[in-house]
Amino acid sequence: MTSTRTRPSGRPDVPGRPSVGARLAFLRSPGWLGAIAGALAFAAVCFWVLAPWQFHRHVERDVRNSEIAVAARAEPVPLDQRLTSTDGIDPGESWQQVTATGQFLADRQVVVRLRQDENTGNPASEILAPLQLADGSILLVDRGYVPIDQLTGGVAAPAAPSGELTVTGRLQPFQPDPLKRAPVRVGERLEVYGIAADSIADLPGPVLGGFIQLVDGSPGVLTPIGVPQMDPGPYFSYAWQWLAFGTMSILAIGFFVFREFTDPRDPDPQDLDPQDPQARQPPRTAARAAAESVGVPVPEPGSESPPAPGRSKRTRPRRGFDRGSLYDPS
Known part of the structure; x- marks a missing residue:
């Protein structure tokens, strides 16, 4: 046994x-x-x-x-507690509500192009006006949105209120135009592409290093810009x-x-060397080795009996990729 x-x-x-x-x-x-x-x-x-x-x-x-x-x-605080120089604001100070007292330079305000009203999703512009403070410095004030259809035909931007007043807004760092495009004159107004210290030229004082967005209810506000989601x-x-x-x-x-x-x-016969005698031998699979070990005869290749007339010889499909199925034009 x-x-x-x-x-x-x-x-x-x-x-x-x-x-x-x-x-x-x-x-x-x-x-x-x-x-x-x-x-x-x-x-x-x-x-x-x-x-x-x-x-x-x-x-x-x-x-x-x-x-x-x-x-x-947070409750609004005076501007001089958050912004006092032209160097810019601390990123952590963004969105802080501040109050500032001064007079709008109504004839120097500009229109900021290529904005979108976050409430409606429609294209809009923003009105940027300089506010001159008591010490002579200039604070840029974003008054809010204006729909595009209100600025057709080159009409002037909505006028800013006159006289000394106190405005309330959210402090923001400058938003300069990355392409550094020059301002464009359209009819009676000047249009710019970003909000920065040089967005309005020839101002009568130093421009502080940030701007504010007016909140609802503040003097001079149009459609206020809300906080982001x-x-x-x-x-x-x-x-x-x-x-x-x-x-x-x-x-x-x-x-x-x-x-x-x-x-x-199993090795692909087309990859074998036809001159190698070992290559013409059948692969010694585990099933063949097991059959030989218990004495079960295993037919050699080519020794199978031919198929009966009228019946096709059934062959076991070869595993793996069959290169013979490729198209050979030669």
């Missing part, structure tokens, strides 16, 4: 079965090396670049929302998606390596 040796795993040790090293030889091929390197590189980018980037954006949005919420609830945004979920993509790439390449290791493809 013939007995088969059993490996610790419980599976029979089939004679002629390739060693583990031989079955892993495919990992040395350029195709597999490239696939593994690509999967690991993609996972590394997901884990250490893309996911941290989205987490950082989520934290930035969270801090910004907190600052806006605190500023919106304070939603957390999609950045947190995007970060987890990148982590999932990186994990999936590692699992996918691991699955393909496991399949190739446990179920290798």
Whole structure:
């Protein structure tokens, strides 16, 4: 009685079965090396670049929302407590409500082009007017939105109120035009593309390093510009998606390596050397080796009986890619 040796795993040790090293030889091929390197590189980018980037954006949005919420609830304070120089404002001071007292220079106000009314979503313009304070310095004041159809035909922008008055607005850093486009004269008004210290030329005093957006109820306000929406945004979920993509790439390449290791493809006859006697031998599969070990005769290639007349010979489809199906024009 013939007995088969059993490996610790419980599976029979089939004679002629390739060693583990031989079955892993495919990992040395350029195709597999490239696939593994690509999967690991993609996972590394997901884990250490893309996911941290989205987490950082989520934290930035969270801090910004907190600052806006605190500023919106705070009571207005005098301008000189938040802005006193031309150097600019601290980013943490944005959206703080301040009050300023002075006189509008009504003949020097300009129209800011290419804006959008956040309430309606329609194109709009903003009216920017200089306010001269008691010490002679200039504070730029954004009076709010004006619909595009109210500025057709080159009409002048809505006039600013005259006399000394106290306005209330939210403090903002300058919003300069990144393309540095020159102002455009349209009829009776001057139009600019950004809000900066040089948006209005030849002012009679130094321009403070920030501007204010008038709130509802303030003298001179048009359609007020509200605070932005304070939603957390999609950045947190995007970060987890990148982590999932990186994990999936590692699992996918691991699955393909496991399949190739446990179920290798038979060699393609077209890849074998016809002059090599070993190449003409049938592949020694595990099933063939097991059959030979228990004395079951295995027919040699070409020894099968020919098919009966009128019946086609049934062949077992070859596993893997069949190069014979490719079109050969020669």
